[in-house]
Amino acid sequence: MLKANIIPLFVIIPLLSAFLISLLGKYLKRQFIYVFSNISCFLLLYFSFYGLNMLRSCGSNIFVYKIGGWAPPFGICLVFDGLAGFMLVIVNLIAFIVNIYSLNYIEKYTDKPKFFTLVFLMLTGMNGLIVTGDLFNLYIFLEVASLSSYALVAFGTDSEDLEASFKYAIMGSLASIFVFLGIAILYGFTSTLNMADMAMIIAEKTGSRIIPFVSVLFIVGFGTKAALMPVHAWLPDAHPAAPASISAMLSGVLIKTLGIYALARILFNVIGISSAISSILVFLGALSLSVAVLLAFAQTDLKRLLAYSSISQVGYIILGIGLATPLGILGALFHLFNHSAIKSLLFLNAGAIDYAAGTRDLREMSGLKEKMPVTANTSLAASLSVAGIPPFAGFFSKLIIIFACIEKGYIGYAFIAVIGSILTLATFMKMQKLAFFGKLNEKYNYLKEVPLAMKLSMVVLAVICVCGGLLLLPRWNFFLSDAANVLLEGSHYAVKVFEAVK
Amino acid sequence: MSTYLLCLVLFCIGLYGLLRKRNLVKIIVGLAIMGYSVNLFFVLLGYRLHGRAPIDAPDQVIENMVDPLPQAVVLTSIVIGLGVMALLISLAIRIYEKHGTLDITKIRKLKG
Numbered sequence: 093m094l095k096a097n098i099i100p101l102f103v104i105i106p107l108l109s110a111f112l113i114s115l116l117g118k119y120l121k122r123q124f125i126y127v128f129s130n131i132s133c134f135l136l137l138y139f140s141f142y143g144l145n146m147l148r149s150c151g152s153n154i155f156v157y158k159i160g161g162w163a164p165p166f167g168i169c170l171v172f173d174g175l176a177g178f179m180l181v182i183v184n185l186i187a188f189i190v191n192i193y194s195l196n197y198i199e200k201y202t203d204k205p206k207f208f209t210l211v212f213l214m215l216t217g218m219n220g221l222i223v224t225g226d227l228f229n230l231y232i233f234l235e236v237a238s239l240s241s242y243a244l245v246a247f248g249t250d251s252e253d254l255e256a257s258f259k260y261a262i263m264g265s266l267a268s269i270f271v272f273l274g275i276a277i278l279y280g281f282t283s284t285l286n287m288a289d290m291a292m293i294i295a296e297k298t299g300s301r302i303i304p305f306v307s308v309l310f311i312v313g314f315g316t317k318a319a320l321m322p323v324h325a326w327l328p329d330a331h332p333a334a335p336a337s338i339s340a341m342l343s344g345v346l347i348k349t350l351g352i353y354a355l356a357r358i359l360f361n362v363i364g365i366s367s368a369i370s371s372i373l374v375f376l377g378a379l380s381l382s383v384a385v386l387l388a389f390a391q392t393d394l395k396r397l398l399a400y401s402s403i404s405q406v407g408y409i410i411l412g413i414g415l416a417t418p419l420g421i422l423g424a425l426f427h428l429f430n431h432s433a434i435k436s437l438l439f440l441n442a443g444a445i446d447y448a449a450g451t452r453d454l455r456e457m458s459g460l461k462e463k464m465p466v467t468a469n470t471s472l473a474a475s476l477s478v479a480g481i482p483p484f485a486g487f488f489s490k491l492i493i494i495f496a497c498i499e500k501g502y503i504g505y506a507f508i509a510v511i512g513s514i515l516t517l518a519t520f521m522k523m524q525k526l527a528f529f530g531k532l533n534e535k536y537n538y539l540k541e542v543p544l545a546m547k548l549s550m551v552v553l554a555v556i557c558v559c560g561g562l563l564l565l566p567r568w569n570f571f572l573s574d575a576a577n578v579l580l581e582g583s584h585y586a587v588k589v590f591e592a593v594k
Numbered sequence: 595m596s597t598y599l600l601c602l603v604l605f606c607i608g609l610y611g612l613l614r615k616r617n618l619v620k621i622i623v624g625l626a627i628m629g630y631s632v633n634l635f636f637v638l639l640g641y642r643l644h645g646r647a648p649i650d651a652p653d654q655v656i657e658n659m660v661d662p663l664p665q666a667v668v669l670t671s672i673v674i675g676l677g678v679m680a681l682l683i684s685l686a687i688r689i690y691e692k693h694g695t696l697d698i699t700k701i702r703k704l705k706g
Binding site for chain 2: 272
């Protein structure tokens with residue numbers, strides 16, 4: 093039982109950091125806040141790896157922590173299993189790297205303590221949402237993460253930032269209302285809020301008409317948070333408006349945790365996915381990946397281009413999860429990991445260009461490779477990876493998803509996925525050509541490469557992008573397959589949770 | 595059943611305000627109405643007519659109990675709603691300071 097005691101730390105550490113920074117931030121030196129925030133992020137990353145390692149070594153493959161000692165059907169429990177460990181590692185890894193990047197980047201904003209407070213609150217929401225085992229608790233953490241992200245989008249307080257944040261806040265709150273309605277109806281149906289208990293009751297009461305209705309409510313709610321195609325309108329405004337390090341967090345991990353992880357956890361482990369719901373997900377995924385990449389190609393604002401590309405890549409992940417086959421889910425989770433590294437890196441590159449040259453317009457920049465070699469080369473690695481060029485990680489994850497489509501007999505969807513990948517390549521080649529190749533624009537002769545901390549974080553992410561494919565080797569394979577197995581075993585999740593608390 | 599239908603009516607009024615109004619404050623009010631209709635629905639799920647609190651004392655026979663869990667949950671949800679509302683209104687104030695108007699058709703710069 094002692095092993096489960098690390099689980100609450102994933103909520104406590106960022107919440108305490110946010111509290112302390114907001115309380116003492118005014119009286120402390122800037123450097124102290126930087127060091128403090130990096131230490132907390134490092135601790136979170138360390139505990140995620142430590143938990144994952146413990147999960148492997150003790151062989152029980154699930155830990156459950158009972159808050160206040162109340163047993164699951166009555167109290168709230170926190171669950172750490174393969175999927176939660178996988179998501180925690182991704183979230184905290186990206187948060188740590190982005191935090192290092194922020195050390196230099198945040199210089200141009202005035203109120204640094206508030207920035208770090210909001211970042212840590214967002215991290216609290218995401219970590220809490222990942223480990224929670226209670227449906228209403230999930231809603232609370234969803235709102236904590238969303239609220240701080242609305243505030244972070246408006247952090248620059250330009251009129252465009254405010255407008256984007258307002259739009260995002262309205263659509264995000266509407267999505268939360270749908271999620272809450274779904275939770276209310278599920279409570280009326282099962283009279284419990286504990287996810288494991290609920291899964292058991294739903295597995296017994298088959299053939300009800302409420303379950304498809306609730307599934308659709310959750311798809312609308314979490315789909316809006318994940319920016320699936322018909323309800324994506326907030327993302328291309330909100331992600332470019334945020335400071336670059338926050339864009340990297342939003343596109344890299346927030347839409348995946350709040351949207352994809354929550355949806356997959358509830359649909360697979362609690363409600364149980366039916367073939368109709370699965371085909372809806374596959375259709376929405378294919379729609380997003382094909383239409384958004386066309387929109388991305390037409391953009392001239394670098395960050396908007398990346399934002400549309402995020403919608404398209406989320407489409408791949410939803411397509412893979414919707415297939416609900418072992419291969420499809422494995423591919424989807426692998427693509428989730430790759431995309432969080434790739435898109436964070438691309439947004440950090442965009443931030444570096446903005447920091448040095450002060451522009452986001454692709455038509456104005458040209459030949460920046462000469463002056464900013466680190467930014468240009470890391471950006472090239474990420475672009476090749478997201479476009480699916482063979483030795484890079486993005487190639488393998490897309491290949492697995494396409495194979496999974498063919499295996500299930502969806503030849504048309506596999507074809508769409510291939511076309512989407514080719515268009516992604518075209519989009520990123522356009523971006524590379526306009527930004528980094530060609531002749532240097534006269535007015536950028538004074539440019540210098542960005543400071544050390546920014547370079548360091550970009551290089552680390554580029555290494556992850558290049559070496560991500562190694563996760564498929566048998567030695568490292570457990571990281572993905574443990575997470576995929578949690579989704580595949582469906583409502584057996586409930587049995588494991590109740591066994592673990594005995 | 596009719597109370598649930600009234601919740602639906604309230605939900606639709608909020609949705610109308612959210613989709614059709616041009617004033618930022620009216621949009622926020624629409625969102626608030628939608629939130630409260632869902633809260634009301636959740637409380638009504640646990641309510642029984644002439645019910646009482648489920649406090650189990652000796653020599654008491656409880657026939658109709660009101661489920662206290664939805665009330666606790668909705669209380670939390672109302673507080674979250676308050677947070678969202680405060681943020682939205684502060685955003686609306688900042689937008690008004692920048693543009694001098696609350697009409698969304700006049701302040702619209704972003705597309706898509």
